[in-house]
Amino acid sequence: MACFLVTAAEAVVVTVAARVAKNREMSAESVKLEKNAEIETRRENKLPWSKKLMILASLLWGGAFLLCYEHIWHGEVVPWFPFLTAMNDPGDTAEMLHEMSTVGVTMAVIVTVVWAIMMFAADKIMARPDPEPVKAAA
Amino acid sequence: MTLLICVFAAIIFTIKWYRRKDDSMLLGVPCVCFWGASLMWLGDAIFGYAEDGAAFFEPEAAEMLNDAFLGLSVVALGMILWLVILLVKDPRGVVKASLRKKAEEK
Known part of the structure; x- marks a missing residue:
């Protein structure tokens, strides 16, 4: 009936969290530059949190958009x-x-659990x- | 049926994403879109199965046809969303070059 609203609400929260994480990462990076820290030559072996959260936000927004259409x-x-006929x-x-x-909470939990497994695997793959x-082939 | 069609779309786009040479087609967009929707419909299917049992896998022909239409239109909508994002972000600069060319013609 309106189960997609739960995932859409989670998507809003995660998007805001991703923006905050990105700002923190950028300010941490600028502090490093100000201190003239050593240039990091080794490749990062983990995805930054802001990128991880943006992947979850994209999964939730994409899913919520298509479910809204359904x-x-x-x-x-x-x-x-009131937009919802059930109202x-x-x-x-x-x-x-x-x-x-x-149903809505289960959907949000499934997407979040799958995302957590994906990010765990992504860190392992990057390492x-x-x-x-x-x-x-010959 | 909607879930099945969406999962197939997600698998096809994931394979295309894995085989891509660069990120200029933004293939990650339809991947996350279709996987997100598939996971959500999986949650819906779990509740449907809990309610109907084995009958969940034996839908009426008319219901199946309607679900198939819905699945196909969901895939079309997801691809339109991807195209809009691709044209707006324009990673290859094709749209910008085309617009510049039009402006120069005048």
Whole structure:
């Protein structure tokens, strides 16, 4: 009914967190430059937090956008106030809130858990030595 | 059916992303878009299965057709979103060059 709103809300929070993390990383970088710190020549072996959070935000925004379209398709979201057809009836509203707290939260948890596994794998992959170039088949 | 079509779109774009030579086509955009939607529909499918049991896998023909139409239109919408982002960000400078050429013609 409106389960995508839970993931959209998470997307807003994660986007803000990613922006804050990026600003902190940039200010930390400028402090390094001011102190004329040694130029770091070795390659970073971990993704910065801001990039990790932006990947989660992209997953959530993309998913929420397509799910919003699905709800429009099913007539659950309309382009006029109150935008959600379930808001017109108290019984439907209660059902909608129940669906948001069950299906919506489950969706948000699944996306977040998969993202956490992806980022764990990404750190492991980045820590590996560079692979040998693939040889062309004879 | 919608979930299945979206998962196939996500897999195809992920393979294209893995085989890309540079990032100028922004193939990461449709990847995260379709994977995000697929994971969310997976959550929906889990609840559907918990409610209907095995009947969840035996939908009516009309329902399946409607879901297939929805899946295809979701893929189309995701690709339109990707195209809009690609044209606006214009990583290869194609749009800018084309606009400059038009301006010079006048």
